[in-house]
Amino acid sequence: MTPKRNAQRAPDAAITTDREAQRPPVEAIRAAAFAQFAERGYPVVTVRDIMKACGLTQGALYNHFRSKDELLHDIIASTQGELERLCQQAVAGAGDDPAAQLAAFVRVYVARHCRLRVEALVANREIGWLSGERVADIRRSRRAIRDILVGILSRGTERAAFEPPRIDGRSDLKAIAMALLDQCTHVSMWYGPGGMLSEEQMAKLYADMALRAVGARTK
Structure with missing residues (x-):
């Protein structure tokens, strides 16, 4: 069954301009697709809308993508893959201390x-429009990121560096990891530049909140 939802308007979604046409065609198409899908939702946007937004002819899309579905998969898979790489890199560079690893990951x-x-909004909201075959690698990457976090929590608990919440005498580290990921992911729904706090x-x-949530011991 085709999933049905009401598309949400993207927070501060970028409006593509003629400057997109100055990018390499495939990058211009990806940027326009992100902006269009975020602003209006995948079901409403047509190939013609995307190509008009980036200043290219409709035929140019088919030089790089066979369909709108393949384009959606490409942009979600690419941003998801980069997120996985950055998380791995951050943890690897944080040394052996689980608290430092958790802080770096978050x-x-x-x-x-x-x-x-905008990219986060599209990746998390529009993934439901992809077929099962196309979504498999994206879900694999998301599980890999979750497992990185579960590994950090496990090492921290084993070394008594963390004292995570317990239910009926035990800690469900996977559930805690998912709760932390949900919290961190949804910052994209409301954060905007110009507020009291910078991105950093x-x-x-x-x-700091994640460390407190898992009962990290202060030194």
Whole structure:
């Protein structure tokens, strides 16, 4: 069954201009697709809308993508893959301390969701329009990111660096990881530049909250 939803208007969605045409065609198409899908929702946007927004002919899309569905998969998969890479890199560079790893993971995750709000909105809202075959690799990447976080929580708990909440005498680290990811992901729904906190300050705030949530022991 085709999923049905009311499309939400993107927060501060970028409006594409003729400047998009100055990019390499495939990058111009991707940028226009992100903006159009975020602003109006995947079901409403046509290939003609996307190509008009980036100043290219409709035939140019088919030089790079066979369909609108393939284009949606491409832009979600690309931003998801980059997020996974950044999370892996941040944790690898944080040393052996689980608290430092958790802080680094959350900072990079939140900073990206603050900076690329339109991309995050499309990736999280429009994924439901993809077929099962196309969505499989995206879900694999999301599980990989979750598992990175579960690994950090597990190491921190085993070393008594964390004291996460317990229910009936035990901690469900996967549930805690999902709760932290949900919190960090949804910053993209409301954060905007020009507020009291910069992207970097917001990322640090979320990292501090995550450490408190898992009962990180202060040194």
